[in-house]
Amino acid sequence: MIEIETDVLVVGAGGAGMYAGVAAAREGARVLLADKSMVGRGGATIMAQMTVAAALGEQGPDDWTRHLADTLEAGRGLVDERLAALLCEGAVERIRELDEWKVGWARDADGRMRQVTAPGHGAPRCVYVDFLNTGPAVAQCLRRQSARTPGITKASGLSVTDLVTNDGVIAGAVGFRLEDGAAVAVAARAVVLATGGLTRLYRRNSASANMTGEGYALALRAGAELIDMEFPQFFPIGHLAPRLVGMDPIMWDPFRYKLGGRLLNAAGEEFVHRYGGEDEGRYVTTRDVISYAITKEVEAGRATEGGGVYLSFEHLGEGELREAFGPVVDRLAANGIDLTRRPIEVSPIAHYHMGGVRVDAEMSTGVPGLYAAGEAVGGASGANRLSGNAIPEALVFGETAGRHAARSAGKAGRSAWSQEAARPHLGRLAANGGRREASGGRRTAGAAGSRPVAGAALGELRAELADLMWEDVGVLRTGAGLASALDRIRALRLRLEVTPVPGEGPYPLARQDWFDLRGGLMAAESIALAALRRTESRGAHQREDYPDTDPGQARSQRVRLDPDGRLACEWMPPCPSPG
């Protein structure tokens, strides 16, 4: 077993985790920056292609309070105003700091940062890096900065499987090293969960392999609470057909910002206006309305062959396309797509999670020493996120969490680590693996030593979960569908419990699958549970049996894990305002 001791452990090294690491190290803390994939590469940050919102006022008057007003409006009454204010005010400073670190924001001829008006924003507010390079540029910049900042140790390929608490205080974490499967124990005075989102739980998604929702379950099991779990965001115009490789399925959004484009049903008619939006070649309707409109249009039998709707740029000339997207036009050509000649097919896909770990304005979860940041956090977007707000959320909350975690670690004196508290978690990672997840912890007969489980038991489980989440916990929901989904998720959980933890050895990906599923099933259950209880439609949560918004439900729900292993969900008082 590998034993490590640090001041601050950061779990997950996307935008939030890397910023948290830099901020904690700036406070003088020793930081271990761990990612089950590779630092700066495994999550959503490097995949972001579009824009980042911050009221910089470079292209006309703007102010963070206006950004806040837009964020509150988009969130349909559920935004935690303290968190949103922190996000909107802090974004300005973080975007300027990244500029100093030479991220390369696109600039106009006068040297001002370019800012575009993304849907839902009342001013030109969204910066980007050309061409479709925002995420890679941000990720690379933060990797560089975290390499330059003394005090940070990076650990690519360290998968955290459990947080360790001692008497309710955070003590560190355990996990395994992908390279050889070795168990790892990290004693830490403070931990920042920056594990990103959960959209891989859905069949149609824009996620990387690592966005399985494990972080939400880590938080629950450590005693933290989740909020707004019923609100995963569906990106309305995910790519469906023809098959594109080497390009992200959400790539059509920037095309629409710059060039408009028309959404058409199979009969070639515009339809968004039928559902309360306006489209007509401009791009101003918020995501929840477009997702709803497309899903309804598909249900009504007006779907394209691939099961979505058309997005057409056929009114544009080659010159216009090339000016706006340069080399991207060639990448499309390599995929056999000429936008001037044919439309492509699009459909909603799971894209982001509004819900997540409940934190205060210092990103503290309430469990002493445990902080959270980035997409893993809930509350800043309420029922619907404005586009361009997620990267600032990762940067601002990451910086805040890192700073406060370092201070908390400083105050903590020694780590609360206890071998006793870590033992049950380490048992699951023991050389012969195969310990049951069930509370009794019985050994499963025939656990296959260093051989990973053969066959496809885990793959099938994962596919079943993705299907049921898509069908019954997706864009349009019903009480009956959600209740049945909840039963099936719980049954899958039982099936996982009797599936041995695949053994160790180099690159035990099947073992990772097992832990991803353990966390993902708990996250999925939280979503279904909260969605079943919310008997109204609001933002990204659309119930066919309750199509109206109920003012009495303008409140968040929180989820916690009871000592008996059951998830409990309850309503919270209306959202607190600052001051």
Next chain:
Amino acid sequence: MSETAPISIRRGAAGEAPHTQTYAVPWREGMSVLDAVLWIRTHVDSSLAVRYSCTNANACKECVVSVDGETAYACTARLPLRGVTVAPLPNKPLLRDLVTDIVPPKERLAARQP
């Protein structure tokens, strides 16, 4: 009736004698080699090891392997109907199956922190 394509994958961990396994994978126009590998992991054998994250975006650059002897990203290399042979990168230390050690030395978790 869907067609299948044969994909041969070199398997085994460092220090073991490598062996090649061939799978018949349902074929779709335009699919990637990674699509095929993930299909195998889901439906046939989840112990097959491959390194990848972003899956579609070609952003993470983790999925480098050798496809018919050429270095390629598994997520952008297409699977032709006649099939391909996939192997780990020959010039990097092998971990297992298609996974080689491409982690930069400064990002490796040492036994103890310096």
